[in-house]
Amino acid sequence: MSRPAGVTAVRQEAAGRRARRGSAVCALAAGLALLCGCASTAPAQTPSDGGSVAPSTSAAGHVPSPSTSAPAASASASAQPMARSTPARLRIPSIGVDTPVESLGLAADGEVKVPPIEKHAPAGWYDGSPTPGQLGPSVILGHVTVGAYGDGVFLHLDELRKGETVSVVRADRSVATFVVDRVQTVAKSHFPTSAVYGNVDHPELRLITCGGTRISGGGGYPDNVIVYASLVSGS
Template sequence: MSNRSKGWGIAVAACVGIWLVQNGSENVTPPVPSAAQAFAAGPNAHTTAAADPLAPSAPVRLRIPEIDVDTPMVGLGLGPDGALEVPPAENGNLAGWYEGGTAPGAEGTAIVAGHVDNKRGPAVFYALGALKKGNRIEVDRQDGRTAVFTIDAVEVYPNKAFPDAKVYGRADRAELRVITCGGGFTEKNGYQGNVVAFGHLIGVR
């Protein structure tokens, strides 16, 4: 599937749950974020503290300690259909970022995508839905600096009701979105939605 915003789109491939289908594991699906991890009715962020944005620099590695993610990063472009390309499915431990948009740590909304599974089993963002507000995401950059993000919310959206503006919309600080497939799963149609972790920059090392 693809979701478009302001002339560009994003697609997370391998949403059919190949590993789940092969193993007859419809009941062994990735974690789904709880309602407590969604945006509150009041202020959107659990903290208003934010670090000043950095100058643009390409990311080289991403870490999410709480779910044991430590992955190299690859730049992603757009395919012929205007949807974001995805990392090679055969490499389960690889995340990609939209290099035609904002670099993580720079002002704006940076987009990161990765597979939830492949034919060998769970992939890099399989446990994304288990994250909680206040967990950290660290992004090493080519300039030698590490951008540290705090998670403001983790939400799941059905494919047919993906909120483009909310996920991809312009930000006046350094924000991050990490996206993978998720939601309900059926053997016939695969994953029925996307899990999105929302974060903003709170520190630099």
């Protein structure tokens, strides 16, 4: 069987893309502290593989670069990588998600932008990661709550189960379909950087929001909910 168009180019781009992703991962990790109403008046804990980080410590010294992280273990996907195309819409039927997807870059202060705190705020794809269906882990963020506006698009993300499907409609009108491998809830102070950003040998998807019991007094949420999924078809 001949290799689908775009696969060779995708593989050739992988090394350079991993290097670019490594330069921005610390900013993304910092942005996760602001996601889903998680910000508080106290200094945020920095996600780390090695344990709790003192609030006054810089994130840059404690978040490993994906380019040097060990490969993340995951289920094997049967689908070939797809050519690059940015995500336009995310659908997760089992938890009622059908949302536009906006692109999220870096703000002027070097931190990753997050979806807006507003009614019907969409999910956001981090543009420093592969597009959904490309080789590697594509990262999509969403709010669990949106302040005075109530529920966020990822309110029920922690209810996803292994084997359920997630589909991403892309700008070129193709659809990348993923199957959930696992769902993890983890303290922000122990954010699993290697598992989320580590190099993988097939296309994967990461969905990230906040989790745990909401802290009173506007303290946000103590945890992150992370969904790991693998591409099973691209059309």
